[in-house]
């Protein structure tokens with residue numbers, strides 16, 4: 600193809616304003632993990648709340664639906680209606696406020712929506728009730744779009760399941776299991792997830808305090824995505840209410856111990872809780888790095904929205920801009 604014809608084709612596509620799904624890479628890795636949101640309830644424009652995409656073969660699995668997960672999928676040119684199944688770790692709002700958006704916006708008949716089959720959702724006790732109640736809450740939108748735009752009824756239905764720990768999903772060689780984790784006595788059950796595909800294993804901690812069950816589940820994992828809380832000790836002294844936040848999460852030293860025991864090929868922080876005596880403007884990378892390295896030699900990555908990880912013979916990390924990233928290690 601001449602350069603000129605190619606230019607004309609690109610020009611035509613731009614003129615048409617075409618929104619087409621991303622092209623497949625030349626040689627697909629076994630699993631690709633993309634951080635759609637790495638934050639907490641804080642409504643920051645640069646760090647959305649918790650959501651992780653795991654692509655395994657033809658399956659696109661989304662874990663947690665925090666604020667902005669639809670926007671991140673749009674940025675990745677992945678249609679909302681193309682998500683195979685959704686998994687919720689627990690019912691804190693920063694993990695589910697994006698669910699109604701994913702559900703209803705994904706139903707709209709455009710290249711970025713177009714769900715024609717029920718939205719598959721797995722989550723802890725209360726998930727089915729939540730989807731039933733959402734259906735009632737949005738009854739008018741559903742009625743209007745059905746009568747007016749004639750979108751298929753199946754696309755706005757839920758196929759929701761309240762899960763228990765153990766295997767929850769199996770399709771086309773992909774397996775997802777839930778492990779119970781300890782996010783505090785009022786937040787039971789809370790789950791982490793283990794995804795297995797093509798002999799590879801990805802583990803997602805969910806929100807949790809230090810819990811040895813995660814280290815056990817992640818033994819020999821290719822990728823362990825773990826939450827962390829880095830709150831300055833001085834702030835907890837000055838403002839004891841921060842103790843309650845800290846008590847629901849894992850400190851960098853504790854996460855390092857989990858990583859050291861599990862020894863995954865790569866560890867990644869996502870759902871990064873941070874606060875200090877003075878308001879902290881961004882993830883405190885230095886404190887998080889030093890405190891983690893006090894109990895774990897690496898390799899690990901401090902996650903940011905839209906970072907991705909490919910898992911195959913190699914495990915590689917990429918920034919939001921697609922550039923390769925070098926994980927943090929005690930020995931450079």
Ligand SMILES: [Zn+2]
Nearest residue numbers: 639691693806
């Ligand atoms: Zn959370």
Ligand SMILES: [Zn+2]
Nearest residue numbers: 689691782806
């Ligand atoms: Zn939580």
